[in-house]
Amino acid sequence: MSEFDFSKIIGYTFKDLNILKNALTHSSYINESKQAYNANNERLEFLGDAILDAVISDYLYHRLSDVEEGQLTKLRSLVVCERSLMECATRLEIGTHLYLGKGEENSGGRNRTSILADAMEAVIGAVYLDGGWDVSVDFILRVLKDTIEDALAGKLYSDYKTELQERLQINGEVAIHYEVEKEEGPDHDKTFYVRLTANKKIIGNGQGRSKKEAEQHAAKAAIEKMGW
Template sequence: MSEFDFSKTIGHTFKDSHLLKNALTHSSYINESKQAYSDNNERLEFLGDAILDAVISDYLYQRLSEVEEGQLTKLRSLVVCERSLMECASRLGVGKHLYLGKGEENSGGRQRTSILADAMEAVIGAVYLDGGWKAAVDFILHIFRDTIEDALAGRLYSDYKTELQERLQINGEVSILYEVEKEEGPDHDKTFYVCLTANKKIIGHGQGRSKKEAEQHAARAAIKKMGC
């Protein structure tokens, strides 16, 4: 399928088609094809992450006028997280449109959670640059509509990091730290190992294809260890 087909799928016609290609280009493709760093989607991912956070925050603030800050934060974390982004990317078929290096392609990169989530953020960034703030808001609220409603109805899975923080800090402030102990594998196929401490005491370990995923696994392990 072409980028034009994907543009129709997401409901935004790009005036600058290069922005869409940029959003769908993984660093592994750039590394293998010897193109400029700016041609990968990492900068757009950075931008899209901030825009998504702002749009969802504003939407929840406007819609839930009687809800306190802590609950708004929890709801936002359920919508603006790696898993939600990955699932949204899967629904839109982002994976089959990605430009990947051969190594990443052969190791299952088109289905990898971190790559799909990052690409989804990059597409959001591209829509914003191409169409402006209103286009970005309309796009985000459309593609995350079901996710938002599921979060409000309590149907979404837990964000383990948020859940753990709430449990640990129920009786006061606790210093929680996630540290990457080591990384293994080439750039296109890394595994991250994270150590989780609370008030300098180790309470969990986790590993994953991204730092975010490893941190979630470490938090889940800590919750399980607590017997929760």
């Protein structure tokens, strides 16, 4: 399927399909085809992450006029977390349209949470570059509509990092720190190992294909270890 087909799926027609192709190109594909580094989607992911945060923050601020900052932050984290973005990417069939290297393809990259979530952010960045602010706002609120409503209705899970922080800090401030102990593998196929400490005491360890994923696994391990 082509970028044009994908445009129809997401309900936005790109003026410049090269921007969309850029958003769908994983670094593993660039490494194997020996193209320029900036042809992958990492810069668009960076941009899309910022646009997404701003749009969701603005929406929640205006819709929930009586809600305090802490709750707004929690709601936003539910909407923009890696799992929510992965689920949105799955609905939009992003995995089917990704340009992946053979190694990443063979290891299940089209269904990997971190890759799909990052690509979702890159697509948001691409929509912003191609269509501007108003178009990107409409796009984000449309494709994440159900996620936003579920968050407001209390139907969404808390991610493990947020849940752990809330439990640890229920009786006061606790210094929580995630540290990458080591990285293994080439740039397009890395595994990250994270150590989690609370008040300088190790409470969990995790690994994943991205730092975010490894941190989530470390937080989950800590929750399970404490019997919560």
